[in-house]
Amino acid sequence: MTAVSDVLAFAAQHPDYWGELLSSGGEYPDELDADEVEALEAATDHIGEQIESILHLAAERIVELYAGPGQLRLPRFKPTATRRNQMLRLPPPKRLQSALYGLEVIVEEAWDGKSIEVFVALNAKKSALDGIVARLASRGFEAEPWEYRIYGEGQPLVEGVTHERLATALAQSMCVLLSGCVGD
Amino acid sequence: MSYVAWLRGLAERMSRHRPQPPLTRLEYCRALARRMSAWAPQPAAVLATDSALDGFRRLVMARPQRLRFRLLGANVDRLRSLPPSEREALRVLEIEPDLLSPMGRHRSETVYASVLAHHLDPAEAPGIAPAFLRVFLRSIGCDEALFTDDLDDVEVRTERFVAGGRVDISIETSRLTVFVELKVEAAEGHDQLGRYRKALARQISEGGREGRLVYLTLRDAVLPSVPVDAHLTWDDILTMGLPLASTTGGAGSYFGRFLKSVAILVERADRGTFADWSFYIQRRALDLIEGGAR
Numbered sequence: 001m002t003a004v005s006d007v008l009a010f011a012a013q014h015p016d017y018w019g020e021l022l023s024s025g026g027e028y029p030d031e032l033d034a035d036e037v038e039a040l041e042a043a044t045d046h047i048g049e050q051i052e053s054i055l056h057l058a059a060e061r062i063v064e065l066y067a068g069p070g071q072l073r074l075p076r077f078k079p080t081a082t083r084r085n086q087m088l089r090l091p092p093p094k095r096l097q098s099a100l101y102g103l104e105v106i107v108e109e110a111w112d113g114k115s116i117e118v119f120v121a122l123n124a125k126k127s128a129l130d131g132i133v134a135r136l137a138s139r140g141f142e143a144e145p146w147e148y149r150i151y152g153e154g155q156p157l158v159e160g161v162t163h164e165r166l167a168t169a170l171a172q173s174m175c176v177l178l179s180g181c182v183g184d
Numbered sequence: 185m186s187y188v189a190w191l192r193g194l195a196e197r198m199s200r201h202r203p204q205p206p207l208t209r210l211e212y213c214r215a216l217a218r219r220m221s222a223w224a225p226q227p228a229a230v231l232a233t234d235s236a237l238d239g240f241r242r243l244v245m246a247r248p249q250r251l252r253f254r255l256l257g258a259n260v261d262r263l264r265s266l267p268p269s270e271r272e273a274l275r276v277l278e279i280e281p282d283l284l285s286p287m288g289r290h291r292s293e294t295v296y297a298s299v300l301a302h303h304l305d306p307a308e309a310p311g312i313a314p315a316f317l318r319v320f321l322r323s324i325g326c327d328e329a330l331f332t333d334d335l336d337d338v339e340v341r342t343e344r345f346v347a348g349g350r351v352d353i354s355i356e357t358s359r360l361t362v363f364v365e366l367k368v369e370a371a372e373g374h375d376q377l378g379r380y381r382k383a384l385a386r387q388i389s390e391g392g393r394e395g396r397l398v399y400l401t402l403r404d405a406v407l408p409s410v411p412v413d414a415h416l417t418w419d420d421i422l423t424m425g426l427p428l429a430s431t432t433g434g435a436g437s438y439f440g441r442f443l444k445s446v447a448i449l450v451e452r453a454d455r456g457t458f459a460d461w462s463f464y465i466q467r468r469a470l471d472l473i474e475g476g477a478r
Contacts, residue, residue: 007245030258031254032251035243042239147288147291
């Protein structure tokens with residue numbers, strides 16, 4: 001089983017390096033020497049592979065929840081589209097299409113800006129947004145919407161945690177969010 | 185060797201040559217795949233990656249502050265060497281707070297359209313709009329003669345209904361019609377620009393005016409589905425707006441806060457001042473200010 005590597009865990013704990021590593025698109029500051037550029041490129045590739053694995057596993061688990069295994073063809077990531085590769089969008093379950101645009105698994109800065117975490121989020125339609133938030137609150141889950149997204153709890157990228165465990169935690173978090181789409 | 189031992193050896197060798205039952209097609213494919221996987225140069229690739237990753241561990245992870253300080257130091261040197269006009273433009277990106285973050289609307293397309301339209305409308309923002317509109321129209325290839333005489337009578341509208349949809353921003357003078365379709369997060373709707381192109385053609389044929397269809401996106405890699413007259417990015421809006429916001433005093437303050445929201449959107453600034461930003465954001469802000477954004 002693949003686990004979060006020391007390199008990914010380091011990058012997740014250093015958001016400025018994360019931004020530099022994953023957003024540079026092959027352009028690095030002139031101040032870096034060739035060895036440093038090579039090291040950053042290798043780390044960028046490695047982190048991209050790890051993120052792809054985590055997002056795909058999480059997406060597969062989430063799809064299994066509502067459609068059964070093997071029901072969705074997941075997109076392959078483009079190696080050069082590093083920024084785009086930090087989010088995976090899934091179609092909503094058919095019965096929730098009136099409330100949701102989609103389900104998302106996102107790698108981004110935690111609320112405090114001090115680390116990078118993996119989140120699941122509902123991309124909700126405006127008409128359904130308040131209802132979902134209210135239902136989640138009534139069930140003890142304080143969801144803070146951001147634009148049209150309702151985020152679940154962030155999962156930290158800690159060295160040694162298996163991708164499977166992260167994916168399961170993210171799917172569970174998505175279960176909680178989806179429960180907000182269903183009335184009492 | 186005894187005769188018996190020789191016979192046993194012969195029997196064993198013969199048994200190795202016993203004819204195998206023919207493989208099914210599936211078994212053949214599996215065997216082929218096993219053999220091909222053995223050919224793949226995986227060990228070499230893994231070794232190369234590992235050694236390069238060791239470089240990352242040694243050069244970056246072991247001393248994260250060293251590289252950070254070096255990059256931050258280089259950014260500060262660049263900041264100090266900016267000419268005064270560019271330093272003033274950068275100062276706009278340090279205004280706190282920006283316009284949209286406190287409202288939680290920093291990715292809302294409709295809000296960006298409204299505020300941008302406000303600053304293009306001389307009737308709404310007389311302190312900024314005449315100059316900003318002039319720069320904007322020039323940037324989309326409009327000849328000065330098309331708009332200089334009647335900038336006071338320009339009509340700027342948002343969410344304008346046309347055949348085939350609602351245009352985010354429309355700008356009209358007596359001789360010119362401009363449709364601006366802007367994007368923040370969403371992708372272009374099905375044939376959206378094609379429909380606006382037709383609506384624009386109808387519009388200008390009725391009034392004998394010139395028309396421009398403009399597509400404004402986060403990145404220039406987001407290609408329009410049909411040819412447009414001008415494809416701008418939000419970086420272009422910053423490049424046009426920052427010099428104006430930095431020299432227009434009070435009238436530029438609201439505009440400056442809006443531009444800071446745009447800069448946060450495209451990662452050319454962050455909350456707080458330059459010193460609070462990561463070296464990555466600092467570098468992107470400096471690239472923009474120094475004119476190397478695109």
